[in-house]
Amino acid sequence: MLETMKTDGNTKWFVKDRFGLFIHWGLYALPARHEWVMQQEEIMPDVYEKYFKHFDPDLYDPKVWAQAASGAGMKYFVITTKHHEGFCLWDSKLTDYKAPNTPYGKDLLTPMVEAFREQNMKVGFYHSLIDWHHPDFTIDDLHAQRNHPDRAKMNEKRDQKRYIEYLHGQVRELLTQFGKVDIMWFDFSYMPGTAGRPESWIGKGCKDWDSAGLYKMIRELMPEVILDDRLDLDGTWDIKTPEQFQPRQWVHFNGQPVVWEGCQTLSGSWGYHRDENTWKSVDQLVQMLIDTVSKGGNLLLNVGPTGRGEFDHRALNCLEGLGKWMKYNSRSIYGCTQAPAEFKAPEDCRLTYNPDTNRMYVHLFNWPCQHMYLDGFAGKVEYAQFLHDASEVKCKGLEEWQQDFVQDNDQGALSINLPVIKTNVTVPVIELFLK
């Protein structure tokens, strides 16, 4: 088994649970054209105010959300307490820019946390380091007002230190008013020279958030909370968070494998986007989850609820499809990780392995014709079955007549007999009980 880098936060449950729901919800659900709409269209705060004045999610019922997530097989959730636009979902004492002051008139976060806990799901808070609404957050090259003719003058009145106090104060609220928080997910730092940004870029990083101070406070308030890697300060994070792509292998840092979580959208936006149509199919999503676990990672899959407070029908379809597959196959996900190196995944397959039960799972992304060869498995399998219906799958060493057709290096292979016709499962899984 791969030994991962030590973490301060408690990642024991995390690497077993494997599958979580990301929720991006804020005022941007109203324009419904990306959660960065304020920045992309350079909407000034006084104009953006119209969304604050009209935010009224009258159909919001977090119990329905939590059931949908749990039904999909998700074990934890991460909600945007505040996104870059600066709007807060909870009744923060430190700002007026919050849900209770919209026409909706109530705190949105407390009932959400309760509803997900009722489904036995763990609780994570995404909190934006960036804030395009706060009057002390200095205008940088990413800011919605970056091209404002009076930028320099406006910045004279801004005091990033006061913003740091606000940021820390809000994190303190989040870690003291909602019971146990399992994950704190900060987003994000953008220093010059990083991620292809020019050296002349005016960005922000650990000094602008006082990441060291923030980290100290967090560990005092909530020693076990899992922290993501976007505070621009090594030694503070527990998980690496590749976004919107599938890594080729187990994610490493300084040559060492780490605990990691990929985050992905269902369509091309995190926030609700009415007209965006690149929705991933259920097949793709199931494969994405499997692929992630086969590389030792977690998947945090995102839904952007509407301005009326619902998951839209396309998102619900995706969650239902995932749930159908998970109902029969979650044993190949929970508690599973990358297979030990001696076992090679056959073409178009992914392997996951449960070290506690010593079972291996072969996921067939493409249905082969009757025979499949598993390299490195000869003599190691005690019993094999399909996971969805527990029907036996015959597996044996190569027949004598087959021996004539194989290369020397195939000798450790196990041959599996499959039905000609693909079983009616999105991704069929073979469960191998190892000796």
Ligand code: GLC
């Ligand atoms: C990005 C974006 C953002 C999203 C996040 C999720 O960094 O700023 O809108 O919340 O990724 O990982």
